[in-house]
Amino acid sequence: xxxxxxxxxxxxxxxxxxxxxxxxxxxxxxxxxxxxxxxxxxxxxxxxxxxxxxxxxxxxxxxxxxxxxxxxxxxxxxxxxxxxxxxxxxxxxxxxxxxxxxxxxxxxxxxxxxxxxxxxxxxxxxxxxxxxxxxxxxxxxxxxxxxxxxxxxxxxxxxxxxxxxxxxxxxxxxxxxxxxxxxxxxxxxxxxxxxxxxxxxxxxxxxxxxxxxxxxxxxxxxxxxxxxxxxxxxxxxxxxxxxxxxxxxxxxxxxxxxxxxxxxxxxxxxxxxxxxxxxxxxxxxxxxxxxxx
Numbered sequence: 261x262x263x264x265x266x267x268x269x270x271x272x273x274x275x276x277x278x279x280x281x282x283x284x285x286x287x288x289x290x291x292x293x294x295x296x297x298x299x300x301x302x303x304x305x306x307x308x309x310x311x312x313x314x315x316x317x318x319x320x321x322x323x324x325x326x327x328x329x330x331x332x333x334x335x336x337x338x339x340x341x342x343x344x345x346x347x348x349x350x351x352x353x354x355x356x357x358x359x360x361x362x363x364x365x366x367x368x369x370x371x372x373x374x375x376x377x378x379x380x381x382x383x384x385x386x387x388x389x390x391x392x393x394x395x396x397x398x399x400x401x402x403x404x405x406x407x408x409x410x411x412x413x414x415x416x417x418x419x420x421x422x423x424x425x426x427x428x429x430x431x432x433x434x435x436x437x438x439x440x441x442x443x444x445x446x447x448x449x450x451x452x453x454x455x456x457x458x459x460x461x462x463x464x465x466x467x468x469x470x471x472x473x474x475x476x477x478x479x480x481x482x483x484x485x486x487x488x489x490x491x492x493x494x495x496x497x498x499x500x501x502x503x504x505x506x507x508x509x510x511x512x513x514x515x516x517x518x519x520x521x522x523x524x525x526x527x528x529x530x531x532x533x534x535x536x537x538x539x540x541x542x543x544x545x546x547x548x549x550x551x552x553x
Contacts, residue, residue, distance in 0.1 A: 262286045263468065264321035266312065266349070267331030268305060269296040271427065272367075272419055275461035276329060277303045283465055288321055290332065312349045322356035327363040327468050343392035350396055354403040354410070363409040363468050366400040368393070370414045370453055370478060372522035377453075377483055380414075380476045380528045404473040411467050411475040416453035416524060417517060419460055419479075420542050422550045428452075429542075431514060433494055433551050442495035443505035448488025450521035455481040456539035466533040477529045481537035484523030493546040 263280055267273040268289025280287050281304045289300035292311035300307050310317025312332055322328050330353060334342045350366060357364050369390070371378040384401075386394040403410045418428055436442040460479040467477055488502070495502035507515040529535060540548065 261326045261468070262288065262324065263327045263329060264288045264290070264308070264325035265305075265329045265331065266290045266318075266321075267333070269299040270331060271424060272415070272457060272460060273331045274299065274303065275421070275457045276331065276464045277305050279458070279461035279465050280468075281305060285465075288325065290317065290321060312345045315348075315352050318349055318352045319356055322353050325362070327365075328353055328357065329365045329464060329468060331367050333367070339389055340392060343396060346393065347396045347399065350400050354400065354406065354408055357408045358403065358406040361407050361409055363411070363471070364400070364403065365464060365467055365471075366397060366410065366412050368397045368412050368414045370416050370480060370522065370524035372520055377523040377525040378478075379525050380478050384476075401474060401476075409471070409473045411471040411473070411477055413464060413467055413477050413479055414524075415460065416455055416480050416482075417522065418452055418454035418542055419457050420454060420545045421457035421539070422548075424457070424551075428514070428517070429490075429494075429546065429551055432490070433498070435510065435514075436491075436494050436498055436500055439505075439509075440500060441505070442491045442498065442500050442502040443509065444487045444491040444502070445507045445510070445515070445519040446504060448486060448491060448504060450487055450519060451484030451523045452487060452490065452542075453480045453483060453522065453524040454485055454542035455479050455537065456541075456545065458539045459537040463529070463533070463535050466535050471533060475532065477533070478524055478526040479529075480524045480526035481539070482542050483525055485542050487518055489543060490546070493543050494551070497546060497549060497552045
């Protein structure tokens with residue numbers, strides 16, 4: 261299958277491209293700069309120059325494809341600006357794909373549901389700081405009514421693995437080094453879902469190949485890891501103590517996330533697609549030591 265991938269040179273995108281290429285798919289990766297283009301080419305994919313604001317590049321990539329995976333997001337524009345460019349990109353891609361029945365995977369984030377683990381059946385409610393992005397997900401799902409085989413792939417807070425440099429675990433490691441203590445908020449019993457990046461990539465491939473239109477999928481390996489246990493694993497790796505710290509010491513965006521309980525299940529996704537996470541759990545990955553090199 262010829263697959264057009266936005267965000268192809270990113271942390272998750274790189275793993276997805278490698279997974280697709282190894283499975284025999286022909287990948288065309290969107291690249292906004294020379295460094296991204298070089299990275300995409302080095303993975304054995306074809307390069308299409310452009311970014312999320314380049315409507316013609318998006319159209320060309322989608323028209324020539326047999327499926328599209330949308331991973332790019334302009335985080336540097338903030339929640340509002342990033343959601344605006346994301347929404348325009350999704351509309352462009354769904355317009356091209358309408359009536360074709362081709363797969364279109366859109367990336368979202370697992371939800372937080374009070375008192376229990378979020379599931380794939382929980383409604384997408386456009387409220388809170390990511391309301392605009394949730395509206396984009398709703399618009400993407402609506403494309404199923406326009407004969408697009410669209411599916412949402414919901415990513416947990418931690419997508420970990422060797423080579424991760426900018427996610428929440430590297431941020432926590434850096435803060436622990438700077439403070440001399442590996443911190444958590446409150447009792448630290450609140451939980452984060454997590455997934456190894458290679459397991460997430462395998463899910464994207466399976467979703468591309470066989471997810472039904474309108475699917476909401478959870479790329480979750482660990483349903484919920486206590487934040488205190490994460491801090492303790494980081495502390496062990498750095499030979500530092502782990503203890504509770506005031507939330508304000510972590511700043512944005514870590515402070516609200518560290519205090520939130522947001523477990524998520526992938527049981528329905530695993531049953532639907534036959535997906536089984538096989539790579540190390542978050543705590544096992546931290547214990548391997550590569551975050552401290």
